[in-house]
Amino acid sequence: MPKLSYLKALNRALGDEMDRDPSVFVLGEDMKFALTNVTAGFMDRFGPERVLEMPLTEQGFTNFATGAAMAGKRPVVEFQIPFLLLLVFEQITNQANKFRLMSGGQLSVPVTYLCPAAGWRPAWGAQHSDQPYSMFAHMGVKTVLPATPTDAYGLLATAIQDDDPVVFFGPLAVLGVREDVDYADLAPIPLGVGRVHRSGDDVTVVAMGHLVHDALAVAEELAGEASVEVFDPRSVYPFDWAGLAASLEKTGRLVVFDDSNRSCGLGGEIVATAAEEMRLVAPPKRITRPDGAMVGASPDLDVALQPTRPQLVEAIRKVMKG
Amino acid sequence: MPKLSYLKALNRALGDEMDRDPSVFVLGEDMKFALTNVTAGFMDRFGPERVLEMPLTEQGFTNFATGAAMAGKRPVVEFQIPFLLLLVFEQITNQANKFRLMSGGQLSVPVTYLCPAAGWRPAWGAQHSDQPYSMFAHMGVKTVLPATPTDAYGLLATAIQDDDPVVFFGPLAVLGVREDVDYADLAPIPLGVGRVHRSGDDVTVVAMGHLVHDALAVAEELAGEASVEVFDPRSVYPFDWAGLAASLEKTGRLVVFDDSNRSCGLGGEIVATAAEEMRLVAPPKRITRPDGAMVGASPDLDVALQPTRPQLVEAIRKVMKG
């Protein structure tokens, strides 16, 4: 079976959707030469009316996408850097995502916001390394953060087909991950449905994005000590609360492994909801970035702020004791 | 003793700081005629060089304030509507709040962002009623949400004196609250230090902003049934974790009463941290807005999305049983 990389999966999913549905188009910066490679080959394949080259005008083209979507198109807006999603935060959360309600259901805004390079960018410094996904969940914007090429394909396809705004985060750290796939098996994956990557009985580790792969390695490493279930919600919002509850019914122990900032992040939401509504036999734990994490401009500083495998090992051991 | 309203306390704190420190100035829209009344009388009192009338250009004047602050001034930027803080979200969280770290400590950015009308605005609809404070905490921006005139005075004074960016949220619903004060007692209140409004032994209710007053009423109402401690952290970030832990040491029971959206909100952060690190003898509960709440344009719809006293009563009873 061919090896498909996460980045290629994005390219494939977007291309397949554009083949399938003429209303789908992509816009963003450096489209023509596909700087991020997500749209590699698209200018020749789909032409300039479906691959819109945009100037350095993120608020303008985000609003443009909102208008195009309300008028029947399905824009996919690419953002090269995570902070650009902060720059258009109001346009997505306070405009595009609210227009349906504000119109009493008349309007729909089927835009996909694609950030194929979320998270840490070695030594690029404080302004280029954020993971803003928790805040889109806070504002009620559908948000996904897939971990594997298959899930990236399926959730990007679903995001594009969804009639509401959806933000897609692909962490830079996972773009190179490859997977053996049968192309025929690639298919849309519903929002809000998680995935158990590894089944276990003692403790549930919730991980997303690139951290899923670290969690699986740690689970393997601890196989002798503890039976670790690795649960990947895949969608940040809506979240698969039923899937999490089912896992905790079994394990009763929870460790969350999350690359977002600590305060008011997804990790906290998972711990809070579990503590309020689910079965826990020991105090839950979360491993996150620090509060309001800002990386420096040297890799030495940056890595110190990323969640690590040793932290996960220690947390698992603690909840097993607890 | 004179009765001081919350709104007047803001006016007084800002005026006192401008008297005390010539580097303090205020800028924003409709300053000259003090639309929000926070700057009532200031144009005559301080003149146009310290009360800067700004056009409808929020990103521009937020960046202007950043520059002025780096050059030694202490700008207080007023935002008339909470969503305007989403519009400048990148300028505050990714620029002003990061410049100190990015300069290796050379620069400081002592800006206060003042939103004197946060939260629900009856029938003004989905775009005018947000409570974005949790997201500033997520990004590591110092953020306060005082509940009383005395605290509003003290925390606005502190925000202005602080050498870092600080966001000040004054909920619309609390601006009219009045309190007997001796002006001589008005003084800065440190960030990250909460306040026990009412001491109790059975359950800790954490409430902030206007909800503190509802929580106190409910505590009174349930006095016969349960001894309720009402804890107001006052600062969203940094948060008074020690104060919360001390209260839970005593009660072991937690109900959080929070006006922000549910997913990845402050309420969740409080529940998560308590579940992870503090003493809990029963599952904690939180009362919040729904996920990604959007109000309609009629009061009938809007109130349905606000946390209510009956919800708090029921939650307290449940944790008492739990």
Add this chain to the structure above:
Amino acid sequence: MTDLAMTDSADLYRTIRFIRRFEERSVDLVTAGEIASGVHPCVGQEAIATGVCATLTEDDVVLSSHRGHGHLLAKGCDPRRVMAEMAGRVTGIDKGRGGSFHPSDLGVNVYNATGTVGHGSGIAAGIAWARGRRDVVVSFFGDGAVTQGALLEGFNLAALLKLPVVYVCENNGYATTLPVETAVAGSIVGRGEAFGIPSSTVDGQDVEVVLAAATEAVERARSGGGPSLIEFSTYRYYGHHTFELKARMKYRTEEEIARWRERDPLDIQAARVPADVRARIDAEVDAEIEDVVAFAVASARPDPVDALEYMYTDGLRARAGVAGDA
């Protein structure tokens, strides 16, 4: 309000008169507590909505502003459902979810009026592009919007893509309390010209002058000539928002208001219509407006249990604010 193609003097007078009465009565409903949000009356600016929309077909698109009742009525929305929307009733064009400030009515191609001043320009460009450059899109905004960077980002995109957008700036001299001279360095039309967009300043009080200017811009759009910017000089007699009924603000003088009332769009157009025709129109309009008001006030208010309706297309239900609640 029926046939938008009708642009003779009497029809234009009728539309202005209709908007005028509609606004006056909506202010009454604010005072009566029926419109909880208050409104931004467009009294004094009616000729712009009237003249511009008279050049549009049903398929053409309008993006309104927070001062938009006139745009909606002139574009052909059912006035009863517009007033009901302002009163937050389920019979409103947006079922009480849009209100006075953010209305949309796809039935007549009125798209969402965003509350983020200035951001309609990019949305308008996207709509014009998505509709295959077939239909004209009119984006209304005020002088305050001119200082919002996103407005100019939209201008750039519309110009680059040569889109059929007519940008209509209703310069009524103030953004809330701020005089335009103190807010806008340089000029408004200069901002259009900077992007190569044909731009002009036109009298907004004489509806036939408005009509002529709008016709030229709309023709340019239809013939592939790309976007235009028209800055109409106008004035609002009422305050920014009905809160000024209570809190009188001193940012302008009574003399100034009186001066502008001398160029009242209703009077200017009235002078072109025979007295008897006017009398008939006035009577019809007054009667229709009373029916509009009665409809709005009699309509049902939304049921609080539906507060989370229409958030998502797939019926996804947001989690309630309390665990376990629906």
Add this chain to the structure above:
Amino acid sequence: MTDLAMTDSADLYRTIRFIRRFEERSVDLVTAGEIASGVHPCVGQEAIATGVCATLTEDDVVLSSHRGHGHLLAKGCDPRRVMAEMAGRVTGIDKGRGGSFHPSDLGVNVYNATGTVGHGSGIAAGIAWARGRRDVVVSFFGDGAVTQGALLEGFNLAALLKLPVVYVCENNGYATTLPVETAVAGSIVGRGEAFGIPSSTVDGQDVEVVLAAATEAVERARSGGGPSLIEFSTYRYYGHHTFELKARMKYRTEEEIARWRERDPLDIQAARVPADVRARIDAEVDAEIEDVVAFAVASARPDPVDALEYMYTDGLRARAGVAGDA
């Protein structure tokens, strides 16, 4: 680099030559893995930083961009500490927290170069105002920044407040891969003129032409004449960022690059300096640059335990990512 007041031909040549070598060697350090972020070389644009900064006093302020090494060196930063910063070392001007893209050095009044393209314009206005309109503030940005609305919001504020800001647009023809003609409708100078800001397009390859244009704008600023916009036509020989060393992108032709090299700022200025003087300068510069490189490479890397340093002024420690950790 010593005396900024020195603006005779040889001094200008020296600065251009210094920046050129500094950039070439920084690219070597990228290849060697010493500069992990890569860099945005300004090779080809050196005359602009050189000519503009030659008109400034120590008290005047510069806001740089992501392509800013030349600005820093021309304004008088210690080149050793600039290179060390790019390499993420503790001896860097920002202790390894700013890096190549976002440097500041208050010692010579170089304020933060924000990573948000276009947003320096408003920051520059705020600095100019806060410094009592005494000192001139130069805000450097590229042609890409021109399409960012916030840039124009800054123009409006600087013009309204008549601030001593010189807006320097280094139009090198591309924003990453995007040609300026396809990004900017209308013109760049038109955007300045729209705000009543004196604006001109000037050759950016001849440092003495740059110097003359900058002098005029700086004089206007000093004499209370308010902001100016100068669009310098220029070109970058290298790619947008050193990632193009690996991923050659075809957005421009070799012929185009060759054509611009014929107007190389170093050659143009070299022709005005006697060969023997040049030989001496070249030797001095090369020696100094090797010392710069040696200093940077030999400097210590930051200690990971300090990762949360400098976040807050009051020493507030952000909570760690694991409960209980420091």
